[in-house]
Amino acid sequence: MDTLRISLWLNIGLILLLVVGCVYIIKLIKSKTVDESGIDKIIDLYKVVLITTVSAIIANIVADYFKERDYDKNEMMTFNEYIPYVIDTTGAIDKKINFCKFFASVTPKGDLRDGWEKYTLYLETEKGKLQNITNSSKAKTESLIQKDVPPTNEELANLETEEAQKQKILTNINAVENTSYLVILGADNNVKDTEPEIKWAKEHINPNAIIYKKRNWYRTVIPVNTTYEDAKAIAKQVRSIAPKRGAYVVSLKTWCSSTTFSPEENCIICN
Numbered sequence: 001m002d003t004l005r006i007s008l009w010l011n012i013g014l015i016l017l018l019v020v021g022c023v024y025i026i027k028l029i030k031s032k033t034v035d036e037s038g039i040d041k042i043i044d045l046y047k048v049v050l051i052t053t054v055s056a057i058i059a060n061i062v063a064d065y066f067k068e069r070d071y072d073k074n075e076m077m078t079f080n081e082y083i084p085y086v087i088d089t090t091g092a093i094d095k096k097i098n099f100c101k102f103f104a105s106v107t108p109k110g111d112l113r114d115g116w117e118k119y120t121l122y123l124e125t126e127k128g129k130l131q132n133i134t135n136s137s138k139a140k141t142e143s144l145i146q147k148d149v150p151p152t153n154e155e156l157a158n159l160e161t162e163e164a165q166k167q168k169i170l171t172n173i174n175a176v177e178n179t180s181y182l183v184i185l186g187a188d189n190n191v192k193d194t195e196p197e198i199k200w201a202k203e204h205i206n207p208n209a210i211i212y213k214k215r216n217w218y219r220t221v222i223p224v225n226t227t228y229e230d231a232k233a234i235a236k237q238v239r240s241i242a243p244k245r246g247a248y249v250v251s252l253k254t255w256c257s258s259t260t261f262s263p264e265e266n267c268i269i270c271n
Contacts, residue, residue, distance in 0.1 A: 010060070014053050021049070093130070093175045097123045126169050133166045137254050146215065160235075160248050167228045179253035181231035182212070185220040185238060185245055191265050194218045204241055205234065211267035214256070218267060223252075 097120060104116035137159060144155055170177060185201055188194045194211050197220045201209035205222060212221045224231040231249045238247035256270040 014057060018049070018053055092177075093123060093127050093170075093173060096173070096175060097127065123173060126173050130166055130169055133162050134254055137162045137166075137251070141250065141255055159250060163228070163249055163251060177251065177253065179251050181224040181228055182250050182252055182255060183222040183224060183231050183234045183238065183247055184212075184250060185222070185247050187217045187219045189216065189218070191218045191267060194220055200242075205238055211265075212256075212270050213262070213265065213267050214270040
């Protein structure tokens with residue numbers, strides 16, 4: 001309820017009445033239909049009404065201001081217990097958007113409702129950016145997979161740059177992507193050829209290193225089930241120990257739509 005706006009219109013109405021009264025007195029003076037003593041009495045009465053009305057208007061403005069502030073404060077306290085759901089860093093962006101849309105629809109018109117609507121629009125805009133980056137990463141990943149040679153350092157850097165952009169957006173909106181990450185060390189045409197690299201990765205980086213097969217390439221992969229920053233740290237560790245090895249980070253959701261384990265080849269098939 002916008003009590004300040006209602007009060008404003010009421011005060012404007014009172015001011016208009018005062019103006020009408022002033023015009024009426026001026027007409028009486030000019031028309032000389034009332035003698036001077038009567039005019040003086042009317043003017044004195046008008047002064048009293050003017051002072052009283054102006055004082056009342058000022059008092060109403062001040063009182064309504066504090067009422068509006070208390071109302072907004074109480075309204076904010078009502079939503080206060082739900083704020084953790086908005087800033088929850090474990091929440092997906094769609095969950096946040098639906099939550100904000102709900103409160104934008106049930107909150108009375110005013111600053112709070114405008115705030116919910118603006119934040120909903122902001123989240124939807126950021127979601128669109130995330131989708132564009134994801135689509136671009138998928139397209140580039142598919143392009144690299146279909147090549148007959150391993151990806152160049154520049155191509156790997158482009159993938160990591162897009163993933164970093166996505167992570168920055170997620171951080172800004174306090175959201176997470178429900179996915180794991182893969183640190184990819186290299187690619188071979190034959191599963192036997194991966195044995196030296198998988199052995200090196202298990203000994204020097206992480207004992208959980210495993211082979212992922214995507215299309216006709218066998219890749220030495222270190223799965224990371226924690227955060228993107230942890231995956232980046234592992235990739236950096238690989239490059240620091242063996243600068244010639246190209247290690248890059250991809251999102252499991254982006255890189256593989258589904259996975260199955262192949263006992264025959266002892267690797268994970270990435271579909």
